[in-house]
Amino acid sequence: MLKSQRDSIISGLNGDDRKSVQRVVAAIKDARGNSPEPDKGSSRVNARELLQEWQGELPAEVEAALEAILARDETGPKVGEFPDDFHLKRLGSEERVRLSDFRDKRPVALAFGSYT
Numbered sequence: 240m241l242k243s244q245r246d247s248i249i250s251g252l253n254g255d256d257r258k259s260v261q262r263v264v265a266a267i268k269d270a271r272g273n274s275p276e277p278d279k280g281s282s283r284v285n286a287r288e289l290l291q292e293w294q295g296e297l298p299a300e301v302e303a304a305l306e307a308i309l310a311r312d313e314t315g316p317k318v319g320e321f322p323d324d325f326h327l328k329r330l331g332s333e334e335r336v337r338l339s340d341f342r343d344k345r346p347v348a349l350a351f352g353s354y355t
Contacts, residue, residue: 245307252304259301263293264308286312 252260267289287309294302316322326337341347 242311245311248307249304252300256298256301256304259297260304260308263290263297263301263305 249257249260267286270289271286290305290309293305297305321342322338324337324339326335328335338347
């Protein structure tokens with residue numbers, strides 16, 4: 240699911256439903272924040288499992304919005320997962336740099352945007 244699709248679902252909620260979504264998201268974040276980190280030997284609390292505790296108690300629109308949020312969040316990379324390798328040309332030269340050249344050496348931050 241694209242961010243625009245998720246945003247469209249959420250923007251269609253009325254005020255009370257939006258507050259319900261915010262309340263459930265805050266409760267899930269709180270529960271996940273109190274759970275062990277994956278690298279400590281235990282698995283982190285799954286947001287989808289926490290959401291199941293709320294099923295049937297929420298209006299269908301709220302459940303659809305929460306499902307959209309989870310679907311969008313699940314599309315990103317997982318902790319410890321390596322991204323696909325790619326290479327880019329350095330500015331002002333013909334030299335090319337591969338993302339994998341930095342593995343286990345230093346952190347890499349990628350910033351996407353328009354600078355025009």
